[in-house]
Amino acid sequence: MEAIFEATLQVLSSDGLIRFNTTRVARRAGVSVGTLYQYFPNKQALLFAVLERHLVMLAEAIEKACDENRHAAVEMLAEAVVKAYLRVQMAQAELSPALYRISLELDARELTELATRRSAKAIATSLSTAGDGDFSDPRLVAETLTAALYGTVPAFCHRVLSEANGVEAQKQLTMMFQSYIRAQKAHVSQPE
Template sequence: MLSDGPVSLNTTRVARRAGVSIGTLYQYFPNKQALLFATLERYMTRLVEAIENACSDSLGTTVDLMAGAVVKAYLKAKMAQSEISPALYQVAMELDPRRLAELATQRSEKAIEAMLCSAGDDRPTDPHVVAQTMTAAIYGTVPAFCPRVLSPVNGREAEKQLTIMFRSYLSAQQATSVGQRNTSLG
């Protein structure tokens, strides 16, 4: 897929490259679309697992650390698979990955929400909505610059900018939460 693109990919070549018979390949993947879908699913699972692990590791920390951890984990997973991203974007246009995207989004939102709920006094007023917003931001922003392979310098700058964006958003959420608590007390 990487050398000739997803359009030129065929199951015979995949079976040969994997060292299995075409019949064995068809036992697991009935056609080329199923094989491509499985590849896309594996890719998305790695991204989600990176977010889930970062969120789990960041439970009970500050929202600043949480923001940085989510961004760093997502970009690290994305960059670890950067050579296949352009081909997978092409695959996604040919297939219908809505179910995969929805599952990835839900898992990411759940992990981010649980992490935010552990923030103590820094906890946003509505962690669910904040988690949805953060998930939408990272899944929507990163693909805008990741279809091409980023240099290490540009990757670090992207991480820096996204972390600033998330920290600023979480800081604004905290200020809003404090303002709402003060209003209800007064």
């Protein structure tokens, strides 16, 4: 079972989603197709399992970062969230193209929704309780940041991060988030 899951990751990483098929996974896992189907009802389930684990890891990392910065300055929060997200994402960098393809299959939408909702909620909460926070609409800010995170980073992954300058990416993203948050705070004092 664990072997099958591991094989799924490997096949996904090395062969991509197109060449991904149950036979290959079974062979790589050193089991028969039949065995594979005893643990996963169908091919999609296999893919979803991988995607789900990834998304859960991301959401948990962000939640943890938010928890640990519940009363810190929003600048700290922004940095922590970006760092947490990137750490998880880069740990499975070679998986991410495949994961992104999976997540674009219609039925995976729910799964993704879940993760982003969790993340946005955690961020919104931390923004509300931040020492220096005072937002007119923390939920909107949190949703924007989440979209930027879950959306921007993969784009970075393929082009910039793969070229080994992930540190720089993290710095820029953090700065973008911090300045965006700072601007949002200003809005509150002097509404448009």
